Amino acid sequence: MSLRERKKLAAWRAIQSAALRLFEERGFEAVSVEEIAAAADVSRSTFFNYFAGKEAVVFDQDPEERDQWRAIMAARPADEPLWDALTAILIGFNERLRDRTLTQRRLRARSPALAQSSLNQSSWALVGEQFLADLRAWAASRTPEGDAMATALQINLADTAQNTAYQTWPADESFDDYLQRLKTCLHQARPDIASPPTSATDS
Amino acid sequence: MSLRERKKLAAWRAIQSAALRLFEERGFEAVSVEEIAAAADVSRSTFFNYFAGKEAVVFDQDPEERDQWRAIMAARPADEPLWDALTAILIGFNERLRDRTLTQRRLRARSPALAQSSLNQSSWALVGEQFLADLRAWAASRTPEGDAMATALQINLADTAQNTAYQTWPADESFDDYLQRLKTCLHQARPDIASPPTSATDS
DNA sequence: GTGCAGACTTGCACGCCGTCCAAGTTCCCA
DNA sequence: TGGGAACTTGGACGGCGTGCAAGTCTGCAC
Numbered sequence: 001m002s003l004r005e006r007k008k009l010a011a012w013r014a015i016q017s018a019a020l021r022l023f024e025e026r027g028f029e030a031v032s033v034e035e036i037a038a039a040a041d042v043s044r045s046t047f048f049n050y051f052a053g054k055e056a057v058v059f060d061q062d063p064e065e066r067d068q069w070r071a072i073m074a075a076r077p078a079d080e081p082l083w084d085a086l087t088a089i090l091i092g093f094n095e096r097l098r099d100r101t102l103t104q105r106r107l108r109a110r111s112p113a114l115a116q117s118s119l120n121q122s123s124w125a126l127v128g129e130q131f132l133a134d135l136r137a138w139a140a141s142r143t144p145e146g147d148a149m150a151t152a153l154q155i156n157l158a159d160t161a162q163n164t165a166y167q168t169w170p171a172d173e174s175f176d177d178y179l180q181r182l183k184t185c186l187h188q189a190r191p192d193i194a195s196p197p198t199s200a201t202d203s
Numbered sequence: 204m205s206l207r208e209r210k211k212l213a214a215w216r217a218i219q220s221a222a223l224r225l226f227e228e229r230g231f232e233a234v235s236v237e238e239i240a241a242a243a244d245v246s247r248s249t250f251f252n253y254f255a256g257k258e259a260v261v262f263d264q265d266p267e268e269r270d271q272w273r274a275i276m277a278a279r280p281a282d283e284p285l286w287d288a289l290t291a292i293l294i295g296f297n298e299r300l301r302d303r304t305l306t307q308r309r310l311r312a313r314s315p316a317l318a319q320s321s322l323n324q325s326s327w328a329l330v331g332e333q334f335l336a337d338l339r340a341w342a343a344s345r346t347p348e349g350d351a352m353a354t355a356l357q358i359n360l361a362d363t364a365q366n367t368a369y370q371t372w373p374a375d376e377s378f379d380d381y382l383q384r385l386k387t388c389l390h391q392a393r394p395d396i397a398s399p400p401t402s403a404t405d406s
Numbered sequence: 407g408t409g410c411a412g413a414c415t416t417g418c419a420c421g422c423c424g425t426c427c428a429a430g431t432t433c434c435c436a
Numbered sequence: 437t438g439g440g441a442a443c444t445t446g447g448a449c450g451g452c453g454t455g456c457a458a459g460t461c462t463g464c465a466c
Contacts, residue, residue, distance in 0.1 A: 046414085049414075054453095149368075157363055160356075164355050168352040168355050410465090412464105413463095414462090419456090424451095424452105427446105431444070431445090
């Protein structure tokens with residue numbers, strides 16, 4: 001790993017940890033990008049070299065972890081049903097990212113107090129666009145042929161199950177309760193691929 | 204209907220139609236709120252009195268239509284399974300809002316040319332937060348008791364089915380093809396409420 | 407080592423969004 | 437007819453995200 005790469009990773013982590021610290025202290029909207037950059041000893045411009053926006057700093061994964069997750073996805077057997085793979089990946093993801101999840105939850109609980117709108121509006125999920133993009137790329141690479149829709153649907157459903165579990169997680173429940181919710185949602189959201197649309201031609 | 208209410212409705216429609224016209228001419232990002240306000244003969248401040256933001260002008264429904272939709276939702280029999288009601292509502296919604304849907308699709312197709320990011324990032328759906336809020340309120344009012352999660356899940360799943368149909372709708376397919384996609388997605392996304400989680404304790 | 411090419415950082419300026427507020431105008435109603 | 441409520445307006449502000457040109461640092465080849 002070259003010096004350049006090490007520096008880059010260090011900068012990424014400096015920015016992210018500074019940002020999360022400030023967010024926890026003051027809430028998401030009350031911290032500006034300038035302050036994050038200053039706290040990370042970096043210019044505002046550099047911040048945008050590393051993150052696509054202020055929200056990305058909450059959702060993007062550490063580059064090393066991200067590679068690991070891509071490997072985990074790639075390691076799934078090719079003949080495994082997509083939904084089973086998605087379920088396993090998401091549950092594993094949540095189990096291993098316990099701390100990250102709890103941090104996000106604390107942020108989410110604190111931020112509405114400062115400004116209801118801007119956070120709820122972007123309807124905070126857990127995984128972020130980056131992880132979803134990786135998931136989609138992985139799924140596309142193992143999708144046989146013309147049924148892109150079924151694949152897209154399953155990924156979106158899995159994401160929705162995850163979001164629902166997260167959104168309905170009450171403040172007084174533990175992380176393990178949340179995992180239980182997640183499993184329930186994933187189980188109930190399993191799509192019904194096989195059965196034909198009963199009398200699809202009416203109306 | 205008082206003069207005040209009529210004026211208000213007229214202003215709403217003036218702003219929305221001016222905005223949609225400009226969006227179609229130049230693309231979403233290339234039009235500023237100032238220009239919309241000017242085209243509607245209204246101040247920038249007034250624009251924000253009517254719409255929560257620039258995107259809302261694409262998604263929010265005409266107040267009169269909105270009332271109609273709330274009535275349609277309220278008219279569903281109370282003992283109908285939630286999923287059946289959601290399916291019927293969404294299909295009806297899409298069938299009746301053919302023009303709106305086609306307009307949105309044209310906007311969506313044109314905008315990436317100008318700036319890939321800002322539209323795709325907010326991952327354009329069709330229904331918008333307002334309609335979803337109405338749906339949630341309606342569903343909450345007919346949800347028996349403690350199982351708020353199952354209700355939230357079903358609404359989110361239905362929304363996801365709709366979004367998937369919309370996202371995967373290719374440029375060369377007709378609106379009726381889209382409706383067919385929608386029905387397929389809704390059918391496949393039907394949640395599996397009954398069955399118990401088969402051996403939920405292993406990881 | 408030296409020097410060069412490319413990668414990365416920095417400061418600065420810009421346009422725009424969304425919020426706030428204080429002052430003005432219009433409508434409803436008693 | 438008057439007073440109060442609803443609505444509009446302009447102006448100012450902070451903040452986000454982008455673009456660019458100039459500077460600095462790293463890897464590499466000689």
